[in-house]
Amino acid sequence: MKIGLVGFAGSGKTTVFNAITGLSADTGAGAARGKTNLGAVKVPDHRVDALTKLFQPKKKVYAEITFNDVAAGGGGSARGLDRKVLDGMREVDALCQVVRAVETDSAPEPPAPMREIRDLEAELILADLELVERRLERIKKEKAKPQEEQALHAIKAHLDAEKPLRSLTALDVDEGAVAAAPPAEIAAHAKAAGLGLVQLSAKVEQDIAQMSPDEQREFVAALGLTEPARDRFLHAAYALLDLISMLTAGEDECRAWPIKRGMTAHRAAGKIHSDIERGFIKAEVIWWEDLIALGSEAACRSAGKQALQGKDYVMRDGDVVNFKFAV
Secondary structure, eight states: OEEEEEOOTTSOHHHHHHHHHOOOOOOSTTTTTTOOEEEEEEOOOHHHHHHHHHHOOSEEEOOEEEEEEOOOOSSSSOOOOOHHHHHHHTTSSEEEEEEEOSOOSSOOSOOOHHHHHHHHHHHHHHHHHHHHHHHHHHHHHHOOOHHHHHHHHHHHHHHHTTOOSSEEEEEEOOGGGTTSOOOHHHHHHHHHHTOEEEEEOHHHHHHHTTSOHHHHHHHHHHTTOSSOHHHHHHHHHHHHTTEEEEEEOSSSEEEEEEEETTOBHHHHHHHHOHHHHHTEEEEEEEEHHHHHHHOSHHHHHHTTOEEEEOTTOBOOTTEEEEEEEOO
């Protein structure tokens, strides 16, 4: 699962990247030009922690999101995105535009967050429309993919209405405004377009990301927040991508697996291994809270808290599952 961070020069996107990942990518002028920064972030999950305490496994594995710091043009207005940058954006599952709403030494012009949002959105919508139209022309010649053609027409209608495809907006604000409500115009735009919105003070959060967990909690509380930027981004990314976590637990490993909301047990099995999906027989499912409360799978079976589910069972966020299969 990959999230691409995009933004015009001076937007603070590499600082946001550092705040999320805890890395120290160079944020100097021109540092990110032509360079991609990658950082993987583990998604904290109290359910995995609880299962690990119960099973004492050899490994504990959280779900992971990779953040990709993509250079997306210079200046605070539309400049035309080159093919290489666009190709990099298409390699991710969702985009997060970083928008400057604070005055900085590196960007002397007054911030114009709505202009930045609209300028980049317009470029991305045009680029996506061009791609969709090219693909539709190709499909018409092939005359063999009606389902894909139908999906592409739906996407085209979405883009024609000037609605961007899946994206987040990260609003970089002054330290004193980080706990306040986002500016009304930006909040209304995000809601109307169906965008996720995360507000943060990138420079402060970059410093917090380098602290110990105890220091992080202290400084985050001082800002009037309940969690650091990393966790706020992860929650927003899960919501944007419509993801949930199914869980597996045992003596070898306790693990969270990100899957699409509404995914069936049969499809979810393939997230672990294609052989499990191919040879799917049944899914043994226990609600994670029942497993913690009763203390073992055997106790859950005895109490009627373990269910045998078939291929069409829709996985829930927090299901602990053991797939039965034969290949």
